[in-house]
Amino acid sequence: MADVATRTIDTAGMGADVSIRSLVKRYGPVTAVEDISLAVASGEFLSVLGPSGSGKTTVLMCLAGFEIPSAGSLHIGGREVTALPPNRREIGVIFQRYALFPHMSVRDNVRFPLKMRGMARRQAEAVVEEALATVRLSGFGDRLPAQLSGGQQQRVALARAISFRPPLLLMDEPLSALDKKLREEMQAEIKDLQRRLGLTVIFVTHDQEEALTMSDRIAVMSHGRLEQVGTPEEIYGNPATSFVARFVGETNILPGIVHRRSGQDGTVALDGGGEIAVPLPAERRLAEGSAAEVMLRPEHVAVMPAGSGVNGLAARLVGHSFAGATVALTFEAAGGQRLVARRPARELAGLAPGAEVVLVPEAGQARCFARTGQGA
Amino acid sequence: MNVTTRLPHPAIAAARLAGILGVLFLLIPTLIVVPISVGPDKYLHFPPRGFSLEWYGTLIGDPGWMRAALFSLQIAVLVTLLSTALGTAAALALTRGRLHGARALSVAVLAPIVAPNIVVAVAMYLFFSRLGMSGSLVAFVLAHTVLATPYVVITVSAALAAADPDLELAAMSLGASRSRAFVHATLPLILPGVIAGAVFAFVVSFDEAVVSFFLSSVRDKTLPRKIFEELDYDVSPVVAAVSTVLTFLSVGLLGLAAVLRRRAPRAPATKA
Ligand SMILES: Nc1ncnc2c1ncn2[C@@H]1O[C@H](COP(=O)(O)OP(=O)(O)OP(=O)(O)O)[C@@H](O)[C@H]1O
Ligand SMILES: [Mg+2]
Numbered sequence: 001m002a003d004v005a006t007r008t009i010d011t012a013g014m015g016a017d018v019s020i021r022s023l024v025k026r027y028g029p030v031t032a033v034e035d036i037s038l039a040v041a042s043g044e045f046l047s048v049l050g051p052s053g054s055g056k057t058t059v060l061m062c063l064a065g066f067e068i069p070s071a072g073s074l075h076i077g078g079r080e081v082t083a084l085p086p087n088r089r090e091i092g093v094i095f096q097r098y099a100l101f102p103h104m105s106v107r108d109n110v111r112f113p114l115k116m117r118g119m120a121r122r123q124a125e126a127v128v129e130e131a132l133a134t135v136r137l138s139g140f141g142d143r144l145p146a147q148l149s150g151g152q153q154q155r156v157a158l159a160r161a162i163s164f165r166p167p168l169l170l171m172d173e174p175l176s177a178l179d180k181k182l183r184e185e186m187q188a189e190i191k192d193l194q195r196r197l198g199l200t201v202i203f204v205t206h207d208q209e210e211a212l213t214m215s216d217r218i219a220v221m222s223h224g225r226l227e228q229v230g231t232p233e234e235i236y237g238n239p240a241t242s243f244v245a246r247f248v249g250e251t252n253i254l255p256g257i258v259h260r261r262s263g264q265d266g267t268v269a270l271d272g273g274g275e276i277a278v279p280l281p282a283e284r285r286l287a288e289g290s291a292a293e294v295m296l297r298p299e300h301v302a303v304m305p306a307g308s309g310v311n312g313l314a315a316r317l318v319g320h321s322f323a324g325a326t327v328a329l330t331f332e333a334a335g336g337q338r339l340v341a342r343r344p345a346r347e348l349a350g351l352a353p354g355a356e357v358v359l360v361p362e363a364g365q366a367r368c369f370a371r372t373g374q375g376a
Numbered sequence: 377m378n379v380t381t382r383l384p385h386p387a388i389a390a391a392r393l394a395g396i397l398g399v400l401f402l403l404i405p406t407l408i409v410v411p412i413s414v415g416p417d418k419y420l421h422f423p424p425r426g427f428s429l430e431w432y433g434t435l436i437g438d439p440g441w442m443r444a445a446l447f448s449l450q451i452a453v454l455v456t457l458l459s460t461a462l463g464t465a466a467a468l469a470l471t472r473g474r475l476h477g478a479r480a481l482s483v484a485v486l487a488p489i490v491a492p493n494i495v496v497a498v499a500m501y502l503f504f505s506r507l508g509m510s511g512s513l514v515a516f517v518l519a520h521t522v523l524a525t526p527y528v529v530i531t532v533s534a535a536l537a538a539a540d541p542d543l544e545l546a547a548m549s550l551g552a553s554r555s556r557a558f559v560h561a562t563l564p565l566i567l568p569g570v571i572a573g574a575v576f577a578f579v580v581s582f583d584e585a586v587v588s589f590f591l592s593s594v595r596d597k598t599l600p601r602k603i604f605e606e607l608d609y610d611v612s613p614v615v616a617a618v619s620t621v622l623t624f625l626s627v628g629l630l631g632l633a634a635v636l637r638r639r640a641p642r643a644p645a646t647k648a
Contacts, residue, residue: 066545086548087557099546103564112560116551164551 015043015200016077016167018063023072025058032058034224035072040202042167045194047203047211050221051247056204059221060170063202064093077167087116092161094171098153100145106132106156107141113164131163132156134193151182158190162197169194172204187214208248212236220244242369245295252301252339254294255371258286268294268368272335274313276361278368291371298328298342300365306356315339317355320348331359406623413616420611431617441618444602448582451513451598455520455581460574462521463528464566470529471536482529489526493586496523501590511593519591520581527580528573531637535569536562572633579626 018040025033033055040046048056061067063074065086073082081089100109110131114124132138135155145153154174161169174190175183191214194201205211211218212232220227220235220243228240239245246253256270258280266280266288276294286292304310315331318338327348329341339359351357408422413431415424435441469475470482488496496519504515539562547557563570585600592601599618606615 064545064549066548085553086545087551087553089549091549093546093549095542095546097540097542099540099542101543101547101561101564112547112552113550116556160550 014165014167015198017042018168018200018202019075020059020063021073021075023059023062023074024070025055025062025067026070031224033062036221036224036226037072038219038226038229040200042200043198045191045201045203045214045216047205047215047218048221049205049208049211049218049248050227051206054221055224056206056221057172058224060093060172060202060204063168064091064170065089090164090166090168092164092166092169094154094157094161094169094174096173096176098145098150098157100153100156100160102145104144105141106137106143106145106148109145109156110141110160110163112160117164127163128159131159134162135159135189150178151186154178154186155189158193162193162199167200169199169201170204171201173206174203175210176205176207183210190214212248218248220247222247239295239367242293242295242372245367245369250298250340250342252296252298254296254337254339256292256294258288258290258292258368261286261288266368268292270294270313270335270337272333272337274334276313276366277363278366279364280368284368284370286368286370293369293371295367295369296339296361297365298340300362301339301341302360302362303329303341303343303347303351304358304360306358308358310358310360312358312360313339315357315359317351317353317357319353320351322348331357333359409616409619409623413613413620415613417613420613420616431613434612435614435617435621438614441599441602441614444597444599447513447596448599451516451520452578452581454513454517455524456574456578458517459521459524459528459577460570463525463573463577464532464570466525467529467532467536471533472541485529486526488523493523497587497590500587504591510591511596513596515591516588516598519587520584523584523587524577524580527576528570531569531573531576531633532566535566535637539565568636572637575629575633575636579629583622583626 018038020036020038020040023033023036024031036055036059038046048059050056058067062069063076065081065084069082073080075081076089076091100106101112104112107128110128111124114127119127128141129138132141135158137152137155137159140148140152140156145156148156154177157174171190175186178186187210190201190203193199203211203214212235215232217229217231218235219229222243228235228244230238230240235244236249239248242253245251254268254270254272254276256268256276259267259269259275261267261280264279264281265277266286267275267277269275276296278294280286302312304312306314313333315333317329318332319330321328321330322345325345326342327345329343329348329351331339331341333339341359411424412420412422414427414429415421416426416428416430417424466481466485470478470485475481500515500519500522501510504510504512504519509515543561543565544557547561548554552560583600584598585604588598588601589604592598597605599622603615603618606612
């Protein structure tokens, strides 16, 4: 691999496309991943988002080659890697706890992959310096990992993972050990690095905010299956399942019965009383009379004074919590149904707990799902 | 964490004093052989009436003692090599492998520590005498390896528990084969534990008396067994001299093991 050093770190468009085909992974009786198919484009930043135990790490471990799939195949850059040992896959892997070699200096850590590839020492020195400069850690080469902060350690791990120019970077919750401010800094830094190098990145997280801000696309997992794959806008604005709607962002959940459907529209009679108009696209197989759940984001709930004549749900303010520019208002509607509205902070003026209002869902923003056993 | 390094509370001070006295009480029989060994008397006498290294000279000049010492050394070195390799492999399999019955295996590996030595000794004696190998180097090495391996398993397992298993995965993702990943990522971290285990194994074998008592033949005997025999017909201060040498060698080696275990490199704390 002598050509490693001849490429420069700023060459873009080196990312590999990834194709996961019908991946299954079982551990004895436990099925950790159940029939997942997913294509990631070259240079794409894809987040795998899901609750604990949903199989995110397992997918990553299979891609990295640390686990052998029970069924299915994996392709990276057009090459099948399903049974290839990890050291022959050319993938950079970033671990949650950094996994820096504690007995080696920062420089030796970053040089490790080059040494494994038999690169001459002089040549490797230059590549190491360049990689350290890329993560803004020039001059830290002689330190031991224990002498660095968490953020610095993760940057060393990044430098080490990119020094051998892999076309694909896998990251398993790389920022979860960092505090909020540092995490946001590192998010920006990783995004910047990925863009500059044109890397394909698969990024595992259970932090939906992180996934929404960083990703080109998000794959939402639950119980070893893919719930939805889409852009952050699609995932947030048009969740495919009630699981996605609940897991990504805040949402109000209103149980009811489909009252009337005509074409792409319909209404749902809420269990607590009142009716709400919802879009009912053809793929939502919800017949009239079937149990449904309406999901409404807090920012799509307008608050009107009672008796203003508009159509909506009568409710009473029971509490509010201030969050800088916005305020979250909690209401109780008929039947004890709770609803949260997120409004610009100034709208709180004149509203005191106990105030009677009418809540008006923003047209076309409510989402309706079949009511299943799970959740509420 | 260490409360005792702060202000010594009266109760803590008392406990400390009791501890020191207890240790002294345990050490006195061992330490008493040291002055006896440097006394000029022909018989064991305490306190010594003078100072002489005569008995150490006799010891070195005696082909019987030297033969036993060399035999013991030969056994101990072979046992050290064998049990360090076996014990390290077993510790790896037990802590890192996905073994069915890992629990049963670890009980089996550690059993010789718990089983009474005399039981192990009789079993070994019956086994090897039936094979006609009693008294042979092979019999000693195998028997002592059974006794020494658990110590290696314990020290290496402790070292492995402190080494992050992700390190080996990281090494592999960076281009190292499985074996190179172990050598570069894990071995340097557990090496102090491995060496400490090796030292333990050496001491266990070199000082071992019960099994050796049964396995020794008239011609081939280990140092501890030779001490037994000498005590039987001639209680000379040479025995005290041998005991002194054995004691200092063991204490020195175990001290070394303790230092090594403390100097193991640590993973950096994952700061939040
Ligand atoms: N080595 C293993 N042996 C047995 N079961 C396993 C193993 N690894 C994972 N599992 C199981 O597979 C399922 C998925 O685990 P996985 O680690 O992929 O989840 P995850 O989405 O990464 O969760 P987290 O957010 O907690 O890291 C879990 O039910 C887990 O218990
Ligand atoms: Mg995980």
